[in-house]
Amino acid sequence: MKCLDCGYETDINQKIITCPRCGGLLEIKVKLKGFSFSNLKGRGVWRYKDAIPGNYSKIVSINEGNTPLIPSRIYKQTFYKFEGANPTGSFKDRGMTVAVSSAVNTGYKVVAAASTGNTAASAAAYASRAGLRIYLVLPKGKVALGKLAQSILYGATILEVNGSFDIAMASVMRLYKDLGIVYPLNSFNPWRLEGQKTIAYEIAEEIGEPDNVIVPVGNAGNIYAIWKGFTELQEAGVISKIPRMIGIQAEGAAPIAKAIEKGLNEPEFFENPETIATAIRIGKPVNWKKAIKAIRSSKGTALSVSDQEIIDAQKKLAREEGIGAEPASAAALAGYEKAINEGIVDKDQKNVLILTGHALKDPDAMLRLDARRILINPEHIENIVLGEINDNN
Ligand SMILES: Cc1ncc(COP(=O)(O)O)c(C=O)c1O
Numbered sequence: 001m002k003c004l005d006c007g008y009e010t011d012i013n014q015k016i017i018t019c020p021r022c023g024g025l026l027e028i029k030v031k032l033k034g035f036s037f038s039n040l041k042g043r044g045v046w047r048y049k050d051a052i053p054g055n056y057s058k059i060v061s062i063n064e065g066n067t068p069l070i071p072s073r074i075y076k077q078t079f080y081k082f083e084g085a086n087p088t089g090s091f092k093d094r095g096m097t098v099a100v101s102s103a104v105n106t107g108y109k110v111v112a113a114a115s116t117g118n119t120a121a122s123a124a125a126y127a128s129r130a131g132l133r134i135y136l137v138l139p140k141g142k143v144a145l146g147k148l149a150q151s152i153l154y155g156a157t158i159l160e161v162n163g164s165f166d167i168a169m170a171s172v173m174r175l176y177k178d179l180g181i182v183y184p185l186n187s188f189n190p191w192r193l194e195g196q197k198t199i200a201y202e203i204a205e206e207i208g209e210p211d212n213v214i215v216p217v218g219n220a221g222n223i224y225a226i227w228k229g230f231t232e233l234q235e236a237g238v239i240s241k242i243p244r245m246i247g248i249q250a251e252g253a254a255p256i257a258k259a260i261e262k263g264l265n266e267p268e269f270f271e272n273p274e275t276i277a278t279a280i281r282i283g284k285p286v287n288w289k290k291a292i293k294a295i296r297s298s299k300g301t302a303l304s305v306s307d308q309e310i311i312d313a314q315k316k317l318a319r320e321e322g323i324g325a326e327p328a329s330a331a332a333l334a335g336y337e338k339a340i341n342e343g344i345v346d347k348d349q350k351n352v353l354i355l356t357g358h359a360l361k362d363p364d365a366m367l368r369l370d371a372r373r374i375l376i377n378p379e380h381i382e383n384i385v386l387g388e389i390n391d392n393n
């Protein structure tokens with residue numbers, strides 16, 4: 001394990017989450033030995049257990065991962081990795097199975113997470129499965145209904161703050177770093193990212209290496225995790241190149257996209273992040289350093305998209321591709337189209353868009369879309385339908 005901030009190095013130790021010397025972000029260095037997809041057994045995240053360091057004598061799993069890679073109907077050579085098909089409806093489940101298993105195997109009884117909603121739902125489900133007590137810190141009034149309902153369903157204790165996700169995140173840091181009373185389940189915990197990197201393993205096993213991978217970015221762990229997965233496979237000679245990582249943020253919460261655009265080494269944080277895509281309404285991403293490393297070393301980039309572009313992309317995904325994704329996930333398509341228009345990616349290359357969460361997470365976002373709803377007299381239903389069929393002919 002190596003600290004991205006001060007360079008401190010230590011042997012793999014599952015008890016360590018942040019740098020023991022400076023408190024910075026740790027990277028878990030994995031060198032695959034004799035790795036081949038043809039030797040693997042099982043499905044989902046734990047199919048790749050040879051690539052996940054640590055001791056997992058007890059695994060807390062709800063059969064996460066093994067999500068569909070759906071070919072686009074609109075863009076040839078483009079695929080959607082639909083993470084909404086995970087047990088709680090987002091990619092967080094991949095990280096949670098590893099992080100919660102680590103918590104159990106290292107003897108923790110109380111876990112906590114700050115969340116815009118999906119981490120909360122996932123952490124609550126895995127904590128229940130493991131029999132752990134869980135505290136969720138949420139920005140009051142800013143969590144999509146489906147996600148809040150999930151956290152209630154799984155029986156978590158919900159602590160609400162007035163303010164953004166960033167304030168909730170700072171509160172969890174206090175519980176973990178200053179007081180040492182919880183095991184943190186957010187993505188500054190590098191064990192979480194070991195689970196999330198299996199997105200790359202699944203893509204590579206199914207279609208080899210893509211040219212570009214387009215990922216919505218919020219707290220900025222996932223883009224790094226996916227890049228890490230591809231990097232490990234490339235270093236082991238399993239794939240020949242690392243795809244360019246293209247991060248997409250909402251215009252009102254775009255510290256990383258702005259840093260890349262301006263060529264900064266450190267982002268300027270957004271004090272009051274705002275976007276309809278509540279999952280990525282984050283102004284101070286804890287993993288910004290990892291995300292910038294993934295983007296720059298893969299020769300990728302980061303872009304921001306407007307709320308209107310996100311809404312249009314969500315509609316297009318649903319109404320032209322048949323895929324229901326939440327607004328933050330639709331940002332990937334909005335960003336992809338922007339990247340094509342700006343000549344940043346070539347639509348005829350092999351491109352993968354990560355659709356991070358299910359549409360059902362955010363019913364209010366769906367209900368805001370234009371709908372054809374007509375009150376009818378059931379006895380004369382044919383008048384409407386036949387009338388329209390005739391008009392269309
Ligand atoms: C649906 C969804 N998409 C994208 C993201 C962004 O992922 P990350 O925080 O790893 O950048 C999140 C959470 O942050 C999310 O819930």
Ligand SMILES: N[C@@H](CCOP(=O)(O)O)C(=O)O
Nearest residue numbers: 115116117118119186187219
């Ligand atoms: N969108 C996230 C924000 C927290 O991200 P994490 O990956 O650091 O847990 C959420 O769903 O809460």
